[in-house]
Amino acid sequence: MREVLYDNYLRTARIPHIWCPGCGHGIVLKTMVRAIDQIGWKADEIAMVSGIGCSGRANGYVDFNTLHTTHGRAIAFATGLKLANPSLKVIVVTGDGDGIAIGGNHLIHAARRNLDINVVLFNNFIYGMTGGQVSPTTPLGCTATTAPFGNYEHPFNIAELVAAAGGNFVARGTVYQPVELERLLLKAFEKRGFSFVEAMSPCPTAYGRRNKLKGPVAMMYDLKERSVPLAKAKGLSEPELDGKIVTGVLLDRDKEEYTDIYRQLTARIGGA
Amino acid sequence: MGGKASEIRIDTVRCKGCGICVEFCPTKVLAMQDGTAVVVDLDRCTACNLCDLRCPDFAITVIPSAAAKTAS
Amino acid sequence: METGNRPVPRLLTGNEAVAHAAIDAGAKFFAGYPITPSSEIAESLSVMLPKTGGVFIQMEDEIAAMSAVIGAAIAGAKALTATSGPGFSLKQEAIGFACVTEVPCVIVNVMRGGPSTGLPTLPAQGDVMQARWGTHGDHPAVALCPERVSEAYELTVRAFDLSERLRTPVILLMDEIIGHVTEKAVLVKPEPASLPALRVPVSTPEEYRPYRYSGQVPPPLVPFGQGYRYHITGLLHDETGFPSNDSGNADREVRWLMDKVERNRRLLTDFEVVDADDAEVLLFAYGACARSAKAAMQMARSQGRKVGLFRPRTIWPFPYEELAAAAVHARVVVPVEMNLGQLTHEVSLAVRGKVPVKPLFKVSGEAVTPDEVLSFLEGV
Numbered sequence: 001m002r003e004v005l006y007d008n009y010l011r012t013a014r015i016p017h018i019w020c021p022g023c024g025h026g027i028v029l030k031t032m033v034r035a036i037d038q039i040g041w042k043a044d045e046i047a048m049v050s051g052i053g054c055s056g057r058a059n060g061y062v063d064f065n066t067l068h069t070t071h072g073r074a075i076a077f078a079t080g081l082k083l084a085n086p087s088l089k090v091i092v093v094t095g096d097g098d099g100i101a102i103g104g105n106h107l108i109h110a111a112r113r114n115l116d117i118n119v120v121l122f123n124n125f126i127y128g129m130t131g132g133q134v135s136p137t138t139p140l141g142c143t144a145t146t147a148p149f150g151n152y153e154h155p156f157n158i159a160e161l162v163a164a165a166g167g168n169f170v171a172r173g174t175v176y177q178p179v180e181l182e183r184l185l186l187k188a189f190e191k192r193g194f195s196f197v198e199a200m201s202p203c204p205t206a207y208g209r210r211n212k213l214k215g216p217v218a219m220m221y222d223l224k225e226r227s228v229p230l231a232k233a234k235g236l237s238e239p240e241l242d243g244k245i246v247t248g249v250l251l252d253r254d255k256e257e258y259t260d261i262y263r264q265l266t267a268r269i270g271g272a
Numbered sequence: 273m274g275g276k277a278s279e280i281r282i283d284t285v286r287c288k289g290c291g292i293c294v295e296f297c298p299t300k301v302l303a304m305q306d307g308t309a310v311v312v313d314l315d316r317c318t319a320c321n322l323c324d325l326r327c328p329d330f331a332i333t334v335i336p337s338a339a340a341k342t343a344s
Numbered sequence: 345m346e347t348g349n350r351p352v353p354r355l356l357t358g359n360e361a362v363a364h365a366a367i368d369a370g371a372k373f374f375a376g377y378p379i380t381p382s383s384e385i386a387e388s389l390s391v392m393l394p395k396t397g398g399v400f401i402q403m404e405d406e407i408a409a410m411s412a413v414i415g416a417a418i419a420g421a422k423a424l425t426a427t428s429g430p431g432f433s434l435k436q437e438a439i440g441f442a443c444v445t446e447v448p449c450v451i452v453n454v455m456r457g458g459p460s461t462g463l464p465t466l467p468a469q470g471d472v473m474q475a476r477w478g479t480h481g482d483h484p485a486v487a488l489c490p491e492r493v494s495e496a497y498e499l500t501v502r503a504f505d506l507s508e509r510l511r512t513p514v515i516l517l518m519d520e521i522i523g524h525v526t527e528k529a530v531l532v533k534p535e536p537a538s539l540p541a542l543r544v545p546v547s548t549p550e551e552y553r554p555y556r557y558s559g560q561v562p563p564p565l566v567p568f569g570q571g572y573r574y575h576i577t578g579l580l581h582d583e584t585g586f587p588s589n590d591s592g593n594a595d596r597e598v599r600w601l602m603d604k605v606e607r608n609r610r611l612l613t614d615f616e617v618v619d620a621d622d623a624e625v626l627l628f629a630y631g632a633c634a635r636s637a638k639a640a641m642q643m644a645r646s647q648g649r650k651v652g653l654f655r656p657r658t659i660w661p662f663p664y665e666e667l668a669a670a671a672v673h674a675r676v677v678v679p680v681e682m683n684l685g686q687l688t689h690e691v692s693l694a695v696r697g698k699v700p701v702k703p704l705f706k707v708s709g710e711a712v713t714p715d716e717v718l719s720f721l722e723g724v
Contacts, residue, residue: 001321006330014586015286015330022290026328047568049415060575060586065568067418068577068587069411070441076408080415080423081568083399084373088419088569109404178325204290216290220326266394 002038009033009043011063018057022216024175024201028122029058031178031199032091035185047088049078051098053129054203055122058093072102075110078117086259089189090117096137097127100158104136111165111194115258118188119196121158124203132206139243143210159198163251168193170251174200176223177247184249193257200227200245276319278337280311286331293323293332353530358496358522359426361529362452363388365500366424368533371450372398373423375412377405377431380464381520382454385426406431410438410451417442417449418576420543420567422504424450428520429458429471432478439513440479441578444601446555446562448507450500452516454523457709466709467520469631469682473689475515476660482598484605486612487515487660491634494529496522499657501534502614508542510608511562517659519682521632521711543567555583557600560607605661614658617670619645623652625721626674628667628691630656633680633712640717651721659687664694671695676724679703680712 010033019025036046046064050056052071059066065088069077074092082090099107099121110117126144127133134144137155144151163170169191173181181199188195202208202219213219223245230248233241280301287308294302294309299316302309302323309323309332319336356364362385366374374393376386386402393400399416403409409425416423427435432453442449457463458470471478475487488503490496500516507514545552545566554574556563566572579587580594588594605612618638620626625644629637634655644651654670656663671677677699679688688703695701704720706712 001319003336010330016288017329019328021288021328022292023328026330027326030327030330031325043573044571045569047419060577063573065573066575067415067568068575068579070437070578073407073411073438076403076411077415077418079401079403079408080373080375080412080417081419082415083401083412084416084419084421084423085567085569105404106408109408175326175328178322182325216292217295220292220296262394262399266397269394 002034004034004037006030006033009036009062011061014061017061019054020205022202022204022219023054024124024203025054025058025122027175027178028120028181028199028201029061031182032120032185033062034182035189038186039189041089041189045087045089046091047078047081048091048093049074049081050093051095051103053095053098053127054124055093055095055098056129058122072098073106074098075103075106075117075119079110079115082115082117083259083262092117092119094119094121096121096123096125096135096158100136100156107162108165111162111167111196113258114166114168114193114255116192117194119194120185121196121198122201123158123198124201124207126203126207128203128206132210159196159250162196166194167196167251168253168255168257169195169249171196171249172198172200172245172247174223174227174245174247175202176220176227180247187249187252193255275315275317276337277314277317277334279335280314280317280323281333281335282309282311283331284308286329288329290328292326292328296326297323351530351532353528355526355528356493357384357524357526358490358493358518359384359454359524360388361493361497361531362426362500362516362518363392364531365497366450366504367392367396369422369501369504370539371422371424371504373413373416373421374398374425375401375403375409375416375423376425376427377403377409379406379428379431381456381523382426382428382452384523385452385454406434407438410435413449414438414442414447417447418565418568422448422508424452426452426454428454428456429462430460432471432474436479440481440483442513443479443483444578444580445576446511447513447565448511449513450503450507450516451513452500452518454518454520456520457707463709465520467632467682467711468707468709469519469633470686470707472517472659472683473686475517482602484512484602485515485660486510486512486605486658487517488614488657489517489630489659490522490657491631491655492529493522493525493527494531495657497529497531505539506612509561509611510604511565512604517631519631545572549573553583554585555581557583557596561604609661612658612661613663613666614656615663615666616655616657618653618655620652620654620670621673622650623673624650624675625652625724626671626677627651627653627717628677628679628687629653629681630659630687633682636712636714636717637680639714640721643714643718644721649721662687662690662694664690667691667694668696671699674699677701678721678724680717682706682712
């Protein structure tokens with residue numbers, strides 16, 4: 001097992017982080033650091049952009065160029081960053097509320113453009129930071145502070161939505177399977193073009209407690225039970241897939257990337 | 273067999289006592305004590321590193337033993 | 345544009361002039377969204393930016409455009425966007441973000457009839473107060489307002505300069521008339537030396553603090569990727585850039601931010617006074633209205649009336665003292681606005697009851713004409 005000196009990447013003075021005991025976000029962040037360690041990017045060339053929510057706090061803990069933006073707009077800020085300096089390695093961290101409710105439009109357009117940014121969506125099925133309101137990924141029937149009688153809105157399958165929108169790499173993993181998640185993040189970071197990894201990351205405080213998952217360990221077992229690898233999922237019917245988390249690589253291709261196209265355009269029209 | 277780790281370091285300031293490492297250690301090396309994780313049987317450790325990989329707090333580090341390093 | 349040493353006059357619209365000025369000021373990034381009557385700025389820059397090593401992108405909405413502009417500025421580009429009323433409303437949250445994170449950027453608002461969808465193709469000056477207080481919280485504002493095409497060029501260049509010096513968003517308030525009128529204009533290209541490189545760090549990465557709540561202006565905002573790794577957040581933050589809800593820091597930060605404009609008034613104040621020394625009637629007008637006010641003023645003078653004009657080119661911060669000084673001998677001040685008194689309110693504050701204020705408002709979607717001003721003056 002590869003040794004990673006996490007403290008080389010962390011702003012150690014800001015650790016311990018603010019996330020609750022057993023929150024999966026620390027696992028996602030750590031796994032991202034492992035992937036960055038493996039790919040060998042330099043800290044100075046990494047720009048990590050976040051939105052608002054518990055996921056939004058992630059980039060404050062890592063020693064890169066970090067930008068904590070407005071709710072839902074991290075991808076739009078990241079678009080400006082990347083276009084103005086294409087040599088930056090741009091990672092966006094977002095959540096299921098930040099990224100797919102208020103931020104959904106920016107997510108699908110960035111995928112459509114196939115801009116070379118890496119979006120990691122920390123999905124905890126809830127609005128955690130604000131106390132546990134229902135999110136576009138809260139499963140049917142679950143209780144939340146704004147769905148006190150049980151959620152009756154169907155949730156998104158975010159990874160499938162993004163894959164349909166465009167991009168070159170789309171995958172889903174969970175914090176229960178960190179080795180697999182690291183593999184997916186590494187492939188995402190290596191891919192030229194828009195890449196997206198949805199990381200299922202349990203919230204014991206705002207989601208688990210209200211939905212019969214008592215504590216971080218129970219939530220890990222829940223992830224384990226609900227996860228189905230894509231190959232197996234293809235053989236299951238829709239009712240069988242209900243409530244399941246399909247993991248693996250959903251999209252992997254090499255369409256032309258946005259800044260490459262733009263550079264060719266400027267060369268063609270005689271620009272500087 | 274175990275004995276693959278020379279040390280398991282647990283930063284008790286960082287550890288928030290979620291219990292994940294304890295529950296999912298395949299060989300039951302760890303336990304909860306006074307709100308943080310502690311090592312109870314280092315000899316059983318296989319240096320699989322799952323405690324580290326699933327620790328949300330950057331609180332646990334497995335130092336492989338010399339024997340484990342030469343074996344791998 | 346230039347032959348030999350003399351700049352050559354050209355025929356162009358205000359919107360085109362803004363685009364040229366942005367390029368000549370060194371802008372390398374535009375993100376925007378189509379909206380009447382500002383779309384021509386985007387269209388011009390979609391041609392000019394790729395040809396000058398810059399980036400043009402039409403984003404999926406106004407909020408995305410403003411956010412991308414701020415992101416590009418953080419990467420080191422001089423960046424701008426252009427919009428009108430409905431888009432200006434959408435951008436407010438992001439503008440506040442740029443205020444509190446102190447990121448330089450330029451927002452062009454070509455004002456049209458409002459509120460809401462309003463009168464998309466017709467002029468108004470109804471966003472003036474919004475330019476001051478559109479985004480939530482206590483924050484400073486800088487807004488410039490040209491009266492002619494050549495000034496649209498000049499003030500766009502100035503907007504970039506001010507935004508970089510003060511590390512703050514600067515709003516250029518045009519109106520549909522200036523945006524669309526075709527006029528002969530002499531565009532004086534800024535000297536490269538006058539466009540200072542203001543993003544150069546003056547400390548080592550270890551010593552660098554992206555914020556400083558003392559002194560005249562903040563430290564330079566070193567672009568991402570140059571070895572200065574730091575954190576930018578819209579949360580209130582201390583001088584390291586990291587979030588802080590400490591009450592002492594919050595008090596210090598918000599007051600210092602609000603004060604940034606006041607501290608730099610001398611740099612920002614910019615106005616024109618015409619014939620005010622002996623004026624009994626002092627007109628107050630800006631943007632397209634100022635053209636009509638000036639014409640009316642000349643007609644009144646030829647009729648023997650002592651009429652003068654005060655015209656702010658910087659609307660925010662408002663020139664209270666300078667206006668009061670110009671009005672010191674006047675018997676009445678006559679603001680002329682294409683809104684229902686958004687700056688008349690400030691005019692009244694400036695003169696402090698020492699002289700009556702009798703305004704002319706027009707919100708019909710039509711320009712104020714010189715004859716309208718003249719006949720209004722007859723009743724004053």
